[in-house]
Amino acid sequence: MVNEQRKVERRDFTYYMKVTDAGTGSLVGYLVDISTGGFKLDSEKSISIGKDFRLHIELSGDISNKSSLIFSARSIWCQPDNIVPNTFKIGFQIIGLSTGDAIIFQRMYDKYAASRNNNRQNYNSIKG
Secondary structure (H helix, E strand, C coil): CCCCCCCCCCEEECCCCEEEECCCCCEEEEEEEECCCEEEEEECCCCCCCCEEEEEEECCCCCCCCCEEEEEEEEEEEEECCCCCCCEEEEEEEEECCHHHHHHHHHHHHHHEECHHHHHHHHHHHHC
16 A cells, blocks of 8 residues: 555545446446545445546535535555455545535545544444
């Protein structure tokens, strides 16, 4: 994986949300974690690093009155999943998002992203 250069906290994404190619409608993957500048997907296919994509996400009514979000993102890294065979983890950096869509993306982050520290604390308190 690429060296950690992230300036914004990355959080686990707790909502099942698929990401498709805006042009073809084909599935790219499912959101796994998110920051305000990028995200990670679980995918059934490997993709080229450094490629720009126009991506599409269906939105729920509690995030926006828009039905979907279309934006540009660049693939930063791609690696095989260590647990699930024949699947990949893919990291993206958001490169094109209007101001209004950035607000929607921030709402997604605020509403559906769980802090990893909170998850560890919850796990540790359950574990005893």
